[in-house]
Amino acid sequence: MSGMSRIVKTITNVAFPIVLIYGLYVIAHGHLTPGGGFQGGAVVASGLAMLLVAYGSIWVIGKVKEKQLSILESIGAIGFIGLAFLGILMVFIYSSFQGNFFNNFLINQNEIPLFNEIGAGLANINTAGVIPLMNFAVGLKVIAGLFAIVLVMAYATRIKEGK
Amino acid sequence: MNKRNFAAVIFFAIVGAFLLFTALMMHPFGNFNEENTPEMDEYIIDNTQNETGADNGVTAVVFDYRGFDTLGEATVLFTAVAGVILVFRRLKK
Numbered sequence: 001m002s003g004m005s006r007i008v009k010t011i012t013n014v015a016f017p018i019v020l021i022y023g024l025y026v027i028a029h030g031h032l033t034p035g036g037g038f039q040g041g042a043v044v045a046s047g048l049a050m051l052l053v054a055y056g057s058i059w060v061i062g063k064v065k066e067k068q069l070s071i072l073e074s075i076g077a078i079g080f081i082g083l084a085f086l087g088i089l090m091v092f093i094y095s096s097f098q099g100n101f102f103n104n105f106l107i108n109q110n111e112i113p114l115f116n117e118i119g120a121g122l123a124n125i126n127t128a129g130v131i132p133l134m135n136f137a138v139g140l141k142v143i144a145g146l147f148a149i150v151l152v153m154a155y156a157t158r159i160k161e162g163k
Numbered sequence: 164m165n166k167r168n169f170a171a172v173i174f175f176a177i178v179g180a181f182l183l184f185t186a187l188m189m190h191p192f193g194n195f196n197e198e199n200t201p202e203m204d205e206y207i208i209d210n211t212q213n214e215t216g217a218d219n220g221v222t223a224v225v226f227d228y229r230g231f232d233t234l235g236e237a238t239v240l241f242t243a244v245a246g247v248i249l250v251f252r253r254l255k256k
Contacts, residue, residue: 130227
């Protein structure tokens with residue numbers, strides 16, 4: 001797929017950062033406002049798909065290869081599963097914790113001051129334990145995965161257009 | 164009416180009756196009290212903020228109470244991406 005006209009490219013230049021910031025906001029505030037890793041990742045991947053439509057897949061694949069996106073997606077998946085397994089492993093470090101798969105080990109303790117606050121209606125970003133970190137991991141995974149799908153399928157159509 | 168259409172009508176009647184009775188047994192909308200709320204809903208609405216600290220109850224359920232479900236969902240996405248990249252890979256000439 002080759003690029004579109006100058007008008008489309010200009011509008012994309014204006015709209016793309018706004019879409020990116022909104023999607024990253026949805027991911028970062030997943031434990032406070034509606035949305036989360038999957039939804040924010042879909043928003044960011046839509047913005048990247050808009051870039052792909054406006055500039056063409058040949059231009060985009062000169063900037064980023066699908067192998068790099070595949071590595072990013074694997075980092076997200078390993079981070080998600082690693083956080084789940086840390087719930088078991090933390091019992092060896094701090095004996096006061098109760099070890100479980102998907103245990104929220106960051107919440108309600110004073111050893112690690114990261115996302116450890118608790119309480120109703122705080123609307124504070126420093127709450128909810130391991131949930132924001134899992135949101136980041138899943139968001140990275142969804143961004144890289146959906147953009148890899150769209151990029152690979154768009155690049156496969158260049159043969160029909162004779163390029 | 165042949166045999167196949169007859170089976171389709173029977174199937175449609177059974178599914179339609181099932182959906183109708185399910186709709187009639189739903190809880191009244193916007194009427195929150197102790198009697199017409201299931202216990203699980205009540206527990207999550209009452210205890211989510213004090214147990215996980217997250218204000219967004221849906222994210223608390225998805226990433227904390229039901230983490231296994233999210234793990235399966237992530238696995239489905241990973242498999243889909245791997246399959247699409249496998250099908251549309253670039254072959255060396």
